[in-house]
Amino acid sequence: MRVHLVNPSDISFGVGVITPRWLYVLASATPDAYGPPAVIDETLERFDEHSVSPGDVVGIGIHTANAHRGYEVGRRARESGAYVVYGGIHATLYPDEAREHGQGHAIVRGDGDLIWSSVLADCKAGAPKEVYEGGRIDGRSFFPGRWELLPKDGYMWASVQTVRGCPKHCSFCSVWRTDGQQARMRGPEDVVKEIRELRQRGFKFIILADDNFYPVTYADIAMARRKANPDALAEIESIRRERFELMERLADLPDDMSFFTQITMEAAEDSAFLDAMRRARIRGALVGVESVTPEGLKAIYKDFNLAGDALAERLQIFRKHGVHVLASFIFGLPTDTSATFDATVALALQADVAFAQLLAAALVAAAEDLHAAPEPEPGADPRRHAGRVGSVLFAAADLEAGAVREVDEVEDRVHARLEDVPADVRQHRHRHRQRPPRARRPHGARTGQGVPPPLRLGAADGVRL
Numbered sequence: 001m002r003v004h005l006v007n008p009s010d011i012s013f014g015v016g017v018i019t020p021r022w023l024y025v026l027a028s029a030t031p032d033a034y035g036p037p038a039v040i041d042e043t044l045e046r047f048d049e050h051s052v053s054p055g056d057v058v059g060i061g062i063h064t065a066n067a068h069r070g071y072e073v074g075r076r077a078r079e080s081g082a083y084v085v086y087g088g089i090h091a092t093l094y095p096d097e098a099r100e101h102g103q104g105h106a107i108v109r110g111d112g113d114l115i116w117s118s119v120l121a122d123c124k125a126g127a128p129k130e131v132y133e134g135g136r137i138d139g140r141s142f143f144p145g146r147w148e149l150l151p152k153d154g155y156m157w158a159s160v161q162t163v164r165g166c167p168k169h170c171s172f173c174s175v176w177r178t179d180g181q182q183a184r185m186r187g188p189e190d191v192v193k194e195i196r197e198l199r200q201r202g203f204k205f206i207i208l209a210d211d212n213f214y215p216v217t218y219a220d221i222a223m224a225r226r227k228a229n230p231d232a233l234a235e236i237e238s239i240r241r242e243r244f245e246l247m248e249r250l251a252d253l254p255d256d257m258s259f260f261t262q263i264t265m266e267a268a269e270d271s272a273f274l275d276a277m278r279r280a281r282i283r284g285a286l287v288g289v290e291s292v293t294p295e296g297l298k299a300i301y302k303d304f305n306l307a308g309d310a311l312a313e314r315l316q317i318f319r320k321h322g323v324h325v326l327a328s329f330i331f332g333l334p335t336d337t338s339a340t341f342d343a344t345v346a347l348a349l350q351a352d353v354a355f356a357q358l359l360a361a362a363l364v365a366a367a368e369d370l371h372a373a374p375e376p377e378p379g380a381d382p383r384r385h386a387g388r389v390g391s392v393l394f395a396a397a398d399l400e401a402g403a404v405r406e407v408d409e410v411e412d413r414v415h416a417r418l419e420d421v422p423a424d425v426r427q428h429r430h431r432h433r434q435r436p437p438r439a440r441r442p443h444g445a446r447t448g449q450g451v452p453p454p455l456r457l458g459a460a461d462g463v464r465l
């Protein structure tokens with residue numbers, strides 16, 4: 001019985017940016033008795049069902065964005081006689097969907113590290129269970145990646161996790177539902193050991209694949225003090241201490257290494273923490289700004305974020321401490337209006353962020369809205385039907401003609417460049433080969449003379465990393 005681990009992707013490019021950590025963690029969790037698992041990241045190369053023999057196990061990790069492809073892989077693997085097992089964020093949230101659409105024999109919910117060997121033993125015995133509850137294991141039990149299985153020169157950056165779970169509960173995010181609100185931290189020793197190994201393998205840039213690198217805020221400490229709860233206070237103080245200890249260890253690593261993480265903007269309140277990040281060479285962080293208005297933040301249960309000038313000032317503090325910000329914004333919140341776009345751009349410039357990531361929210365609702373959008377009535381102004389995200393209507397009529405042309409030109413340039421990618425690099429763009437061709441955007445859709453093709457989006461719980 002051979003074990004195959006597949007990270008699904010619609011497009012394979014031959015090289016990847018970041019190592020998909022779960023593949024290498026599950027490889028570590030695979031007992032030696034089964035031999036080294038075949039690790040297939042479809043970002044690099046396509047899964048070939050002919051490599052699977054009857055009785056093999058094919059483990060597929062899915063998040064919402066790659067679930068469709070994951071289900072296709074699973075169906076093919078099952079046709080080849082393999083046991084198909086799904087895990088990951090999306091399977092944890094929607095196990096029935098993975099069973100129905102992906103024909104999974106078994107679904108693993110939660111962390112795979114400890115339960116994976118039991119799943120394999122059951123498959124070997126010919127009796128996999130329908131659902132396994134992997135749970136939320138203690139941070140000390142997280143497995144490191146089995147990095148000796150990495151393809152040579154396959155990735156630019158490696159990924160190492162230091163903490164899982166986030167105490168917040170932002171409405172659009174899946175993390176607190178899947179990984180929980182408890183910060184589950186790996187021991188600094190384990191983290192550094194893994195990083196050293198990766199450096200020996202040539203990686204100098206490492207993504208800390210954490211949900212929230214700053215899990216204890218001043219407000220949490222103040223609250224525990226107010227409640228006069230010594231146990232709670234001791235626990236959060238020890239979490240904070242351990243974060244500092246980790247950063248000290250990172251600072252001792254060779255100085256050609258850099259890190260990137262994800263953090264809430266509350267960290268800006270804590271200059272000692274930001275200074276420790278700088279010493280640790282955590283040079284950048286994704287900060288979930290999400291919305292620039294207090295109403296927007298309230299709507300997504302993120303009113304611990306600031307808005308307005310105070311927000312800009314808070315973001316500037318990161319850069320002053322040598323931590324560059326990738327600010328992540330969401331569009332399409334119920335409180336957004338067409339003025340939100342300009343307000344967001346103005347804020348991003350004022351805050352001096354290094355990058356801005358702009359995402360569409362409420363993917364399900366937005367997709368439904370688009371699907372439900374009626375064809376223009378004969379004689380009606382078709383430009384009112386250019387599209388909608390959440391409650392924001394994108395009417396091409398509202399765009400300047402020049403802006404429309406610019407968007408079209410950029411899109412055409414990107415397509416042209418993709419076509420130029422040499423065949424040996426662009427191994428296969430199987431999205432185009434395997435699926436019926438996507439409905440092309442009707443000519444002139446961008447300029448309002450047609451309706452854009454419907455979006456096919458899954459049931460998404462979270463839209464930002």
Ligand code: B12
Pocket residue numbers: 018019020021022025026058059060061062063064065066085086087088089090108110111112113116159161165173174175179207208209210211262359460461462463464465
């Ligand atoms: C690092 C990260 C990234 C990085 C690195 C990705 C990479 N190459 O690894 C980058 C920046 C590229 C990224 C991009 C995106 N990400 Co991201 N990312 C993360 C983050 C913070 C950590 C992921 C990670 O490595 N975890 C460590 C591993 C070990 O954990 P794991 O993957 O969960 O795997 C464990 C279990 O789930 C389980 N498991 C997983 N697979 C399998 C399979 C089997 C068979 C079994 C048994 C078990 C199992 O066992 C594993 C070990 O315990 C997560 C947050 C999170 N908590 O997961 C978001 C997260 C996965 N990202 C998310 C999103 C939305 C995205 C983007 C779509 C963002 C965007 N709009 O562009 C893109 C998608 C990119 C793509 N095409 O894959 C969402 C997904 C939400 C959802 N409903 O699916 C998450 C959950 C964040 C969130 N706020 O909700 N991401």
Ligand code: SF4
Pocket residue numbers: 166167168169170173174175176211212264288
């Ligand atoms: S969006 Fe960020 S702060 Fe909010 S729950 Fe998710 S990980 Fe935590």
